[in-house]
Amino acid sequence: MVKKYLVTGCAGFIASRVVEMLIEAGHVVIGVDNLNDAYDPRLKQWRLDRLIQDGAFYFHHRDITDRTALERDFNVDNDRANVHPFSTQFPPDLEEWPYSAVINLAARAGVRASVEDPWTYYRTNVEGTLNLLEMCRRYGVKKFVLASTSSLYGAGNEVPYREDADTNRPLSPYAASKKAAEALTYTYHYLHGLDVSVLRYFTVYGPAGRPDMSVFRFIRQTAEGDPLVVYGDGTQQRDFTYVDDIARGTVAALKPLGYEVINLGSDRPVPLSRVIEQIASLVGRSQAIERRPPHPADVPMTWADVGKAGRLLGWTPQVALEEGLRRTVAWYHENRDLAKSLVLTLG
Numbered sequence: 001m002v003k004k005y006l007v008t009g010c011a012g013f014i015a016s017r018v019v020e021m022l023i024e025a026g027h028v029v030i031g032v033d034n035l036n037d038a039y040d041p042r043l044k045q046w047r048l049d050r051l052i053q054d055g056a057f058y059f060h061h062r063d064i065t066d067r068t069a070l071e072r073d074f075n076v077d078n079d080r081a082n083v084h085p086f087s088t089q090f091p092p093d094l095e096e097w098p099y100s101a102v103i104n105l106a107a108r109a110g111v112r113a114s115v116e117d118p119w120t121y122y123r124t125n126v127e128g129t130l131n132l133l134e135m136c137r138r139y140g141v142k143k144f145v146l147a148s149t150s151s152l153y154g155a156g157n158e159v160p161y162r163e164d165a166d167t168n169r170p171l172s173p174y175a176a177s178k179k180a181a182e183a184l185t186y187t188y189h190y191l192h193g194l195d196v197s198v199l200r201y202f203t204v205y206g207p208a209g210r211p212d213m214s215v216f217r218f219i220r221q222t223a224e225g226d227p228l229v230v231y232g233d234g235t236q237q238r239d240f241t242y243v244d245d246i247a248r249g250t251v252a253a254l255k256p257l258g259y260e261v262i263n264l265g266s267d268r269p270v271p272l273s274r275v276i277e278q279i280a281s282l283v284g285r286s287q288a289i290e291r292r293p294p295h296p297a298d299v300p301m302t303w304a305d306v307g308k309a310g311r312l313l314g315w316t317p318q319v320a321l322e323e324g325l326r327r328t329v330a331w332y333h334e335n336r337d338l339a340k341s342l343v344l345t346l347g
Contacts, residue, residue: 005254006073006099006141008032008064008132009106011044013210014147014201016051017247018103023056025251030073030099034063038108039212040342046335047208064106064128074099074139101143101254104132110212111151111172111297113345118173125177126184133188143195145253146185150202150239150265150302151175159269160305163200163261172297182261189259197253202265202304206243206324207331212345215240215325218276219332222283224340232294234273237301239265242319242327252313265304266317278322282329 010031152167205215280286
């Protein structure tokens with residue numbers, strides 16, 4: 001059965017893969033993105049250009065903080081001219097179907113950048129989520145998926161992190177904004193019966209990944225002969241999770257669950273130094289490391305307990321770090337003209 005989904009942040013790293021998987025499953029996707037410059041927008045446009053080639057994808061240039069504009073994507077009668085005509089392969093009345101779910105992957109992400117500009121993070125991650133929840137309430141959308149983050153676990157919890165761990169001490173405005181968004185989703189579940197899946201992602205990497213993330217930076221700096229910028233001594237560990245695994249878990253979380261918070265991670269944390277070594281081996285060269293002090297908002301380790309994802313979603317990570325890095329390095333070489341020209345930022 002064909003279903004219609006609204007995916008926000010559709011030109012983003014994770015969201016673009018979610019869109020592709022939904023389309024591959026035979027569904028229609030309305031994508032919303034404001035194409036901001038939080039990182040080099042040319043990469044967002046590269047992802048978007050691939051999506052719009054498919055007749056089951058329709059793009060609206062929207063900012064989820066603009067409630068008036070956002071309403072056009074829910075109330076067809078208010079502004080029918082803003083709804084794209086659907087392909088003839090789909091039912092003619094599909095534009096009037098309610099969304100089967102809203103998948104909110106639009107976010108300002110990045111720990112360090114949020115310390116410099118917390119206001120932008122609050123507007124997008126909290127007010128934007130509230131706008132979407134209110135649209136779901138008003139227009140009868142029954143399912144809501146929220147992308148959240150492992151950053152909520154802070155520095156004081158035992159590893160591996162379980163979903164019932166203490167998340168009341170976020171170390172960055174980014175984490176705090178996601179905590180607020182999670183709280184809002186519960187309120188709408190409690191008051192209005194909205195079925196909600198909150199997904200806490202752990203250090204996502206892969207082809208066409210964000211240039212503010214360490215894996216992209218390390219590949220770029222190694223391939224182009226530049227020094228690697230590393231915060232700390234490299235012993236800090238991260239639960240690196242391949243983007244396809246994350247997208248697959250996100251699609252699985254569309255099932256009715258009531259209200260659940262679920263970790264999506266690899267369950268295999270590795271030191272940053274090992275990732276650097278593997279990238280050097282794949283690229284065929286190693287580079288000098290420029291060490292900088294660790295940021296106070298960084299944590300020494302992230303590690304996901306993914307047992308709940310297995311029980312509720314039938315989900316387990318499938319792509320090992322070695323294979324994921326190989327695919328990511330291959331993407332870099334295949335798209336080197338673009339990749340080496342992107343402005344690097346620090347998340």
